[in-house]
Amino acid sequence: MVQHLGEMDPRDPRWDMAAAAANDLSVAQMAERDRVFVEVLRDCTVALGETGLRYGLIGGIASSGYGRPRWTHDIDVFCRPDDAGRVLEVLARHGFDTERTDPHWLFKGFKKDVLVDVIFQSHGAIYLDAEMIEHIVMREHLGVLVPLIAPEDLLVMKAVVHDEQGPRHWHDALGLIAGGCLDWAYLLRRGQRAPRRVLSLLVYAHSLDLDVPNHVIKDLYHRVYES
Numbered sequence: 001m002v003q004h005l006g007e008m009d010p011r012d013p014r015w016d017m018a019a020a021a022a023n024d025l026s027v028a029q030m031a032e033r034d035r036v037f038v039e040v041l042r043d044c045t046v047a048l049g050e051t052g053l054r055y056g057l058i059g060g061i062a063s064s065g066y067g068r069p070r071w072t073h074d075i076d077v078f079c080r081p082d083d084a085g086r087v088l089e090v091l092a093r094h095g096f097d098t099e100r101t102d103p104h105w106l107f108k109g110f111k112k113d114v115l116v117d118v119i120f121q122s123h124g125a126i127y128l129d130a131e132m133i134e135h136i137v138m139r140e141h142l143g144v145l146v147p148l149i150a151p152e153d154l155l156v157m158k159a160v161v162h163d164e165q166g167p168r169h170w171h172d173a174l175g176l177i178a179g180g181c182l183d184w185a186y187l188l189r190r191g192q193r194a195p196r197r198v199l200s201l202l203v204y205a206h207s208l209d210l211d212v213p214n215h216v217i218k219d220l221y222h223r224v225y226e227s
Helices: 015-022 027-049 059-065 081-093 130-134 151-161 168-178 184-193 195-207 214-226
Strands: 055-058 074-079 097-102 106-111 114-119 137-141 144-148
Touching (some): 027 081, 027 114, 055 059, 059 137, 184 195
Parallel strands (some): 055 144
């Protein structure tokens, strides 16, 4: 049976071959693409780190950082709306081509064919706020130390953005639960942004025998249906 890249661990010796096949590349070309991606990731984090701007990575890098390794060659930077223009300027000064793609939520940077999405409003009108900044976690990804949005905030974002065109978001969120690193009290507080979405995700996780405390589901159920 052929596995989708999102279901495979990059440490699996079959991963490079599967990734190359999925992108019509040779294994050598894929290795070079990986090398370039790491180089650009390092350039991006160094550039932003020098400014003192607060941001967190989301997307595939964050999902991988919390225990669901999956293939990605995009860098998703989540920042405050007031900082988005400055983030773009910093990237431009460090050799990135930039564009103000959508003034409501998204700018882009490009370097050596690696895409950086500068996101300042996530689906569901979720913004980087002070509490989210306080919970940012530093993790190593492919040898680069990066700031990640807390797993609880990432779970809420994944639950909200999930749709038919993006089923990976649901599985990313399940991977966060399976990782066993969630602060459930913090998740309940943050889940108030989208309680129905978060509740449905956690009930499904329960059906898979993932470790979700009963009181968390009961609390969300009460907020949605009994308050």
